[in-house]
Amino acid sequence: MSLLSLTDLTVRRGTRTALDGVSLTVGVGECVGLIGPNGAGKTTLMRAALGLLPATGTSTLAALPLAERARIAAWMPQTREIAWPVSVETAIALGRLPHLPRGARPGALDRAAIDAAIVRMELEDYRTRTATRLSGGEQARVLIARALAQDTPLFMADEPIAGLDPAHQIATMKVFADLAREGRSVIVSLHDLGLAARHCTRLVMLQAGRLVADGPPAEVLTRENVERVFGVTAYYETTPQGPVFQPMEVVR
Numbered sequence: 001m002s003l004l005s006l007t008d009l010t011v012r013r014g015t016r017t018a019l020d021g022v023s024l025t026v027g028v029g030e031c032v033g034l035i036g037p038n039g040a041g042k043t044t045l046m047r048a049a050l051g052l053l054p055a056t057g058t059s060t061l062a063a064l065p066l067a068e069r070a071r072i073a074a075w076m077p078q079t080r081e082i083a084w085p086v087s088v089e090t091a092i093a094l095g096r097l098p099h100l101p102r103g104a105r106p107g108a109l110d111r112a113a114i115d116a117a118i119v120r121m122e123l124e125d126y127r128t129r130t131a132t133r134l135s136g137g138e139q140a141r142v143l144i145a146r147a148l149a150q151d152t153p154l155f156m157a158d159e160p161i162a163g164l165d166p167a168h169q170i171a172t173m174k175v176f177a178d179l180a181r182e183g184r185s186v187i188v189s190l191h192d193l194g195l196a197a198r199h200c201t202r203l204v205m206l207q208a209g210r211l212v213a214d215g216p217p218a219e220v221l222t223r224e225n226v227e228r229v230f231g232v233t234a235y236y237e238t239t240p241q242g243p244v245f246q247p248m249e250v251v252r
């Protein structure tokens with residue numbers, strides 16, 4: 001079963017083609033890492049897939065009515081500042097809005113989803129803190145938890161682990177891998193190719209708006225692809241502790 005299918009998705013921004021004829025299908029249980037250099041089109045792909053940007057081609061998700069879309073896909077955008085000085089718990093509870101009839105208060109099911117998200121993101125000690133008074137990385141974790149509380153079959157996030165410390169980067173990637181193992185689908189953009197190699201089941205590589213590679217990490221992060229697309233050499237080894245990928249030198 002697929003939750004998201006894109007066909008020939010193309011986005012023009014001014015005179016530039018930000019996304020150029022991308023087709024892909026994301027199945028249940030996949031943790032897809034969206035990789036590519038700055039400006040490659042990662043954000044554009046996700047926003048167009050969600051129907052947040054005008055595009056040509058098709059996205060099965062963008063075709064759905066807004067309310068239904070919010071019950072199928074959770075979205076954590078790249079801008080991660082929390083605007084209102086509410087408690088962490090209240091900020092996370094906002095993730096339940098798509099499930100609540102207008103004006104209804106959260107019920108037992110909502111509370112359970114909120115609590116599960118708080119535990120998953122290790123935010124138990126932060127519940128009553130004011131969300132706007134957290135550090136950048138802490139606010140990012142709250143926003144990931146808000147998206148998790150939405151409890152959708154598809155979870156999409158734009159550079160969710162940027163700015164997190166190493167332990168929280170690893171823990172958060174493990175949360176995404178766990179979601180996939182539980183039968184959900186995850187699409188995350190990220191620049192850390194080492195974490196992408198270790199925790200994603202599939203990588204989609206973009207360059208100048210085009211999809212240039214799509215498959216298991218070892219098939220996408222080849223020496224040729226990494227040099228051509230990112231302009232770096234890399235050390236890539238399969239170890240007993242899993243794959244290790246480390247960018248080494250700039251080649252261009």
Ligand SMILES: Nc1ncnc2c1ncn2[C@@H]1O[C@H](COP(=O)(O)OP(=O)(O)OP(=O)(O)O)[C@@H](O)[C@H]1O
Nearest residue numbers: 013014016018036037038039040041042043044045
């Ligand atoms: N509002 C805009 N107007 C015009 N062009 C834009 C706009 N936003 C993005 N672009 C262009 O679209 C292309 C793709 O941008 P996008 O933000 O999708 O890249 P990205 O892969 O997410 O990059 P990054 O890793 O830097 O976040 C870039 O060439 C960018 O300059």
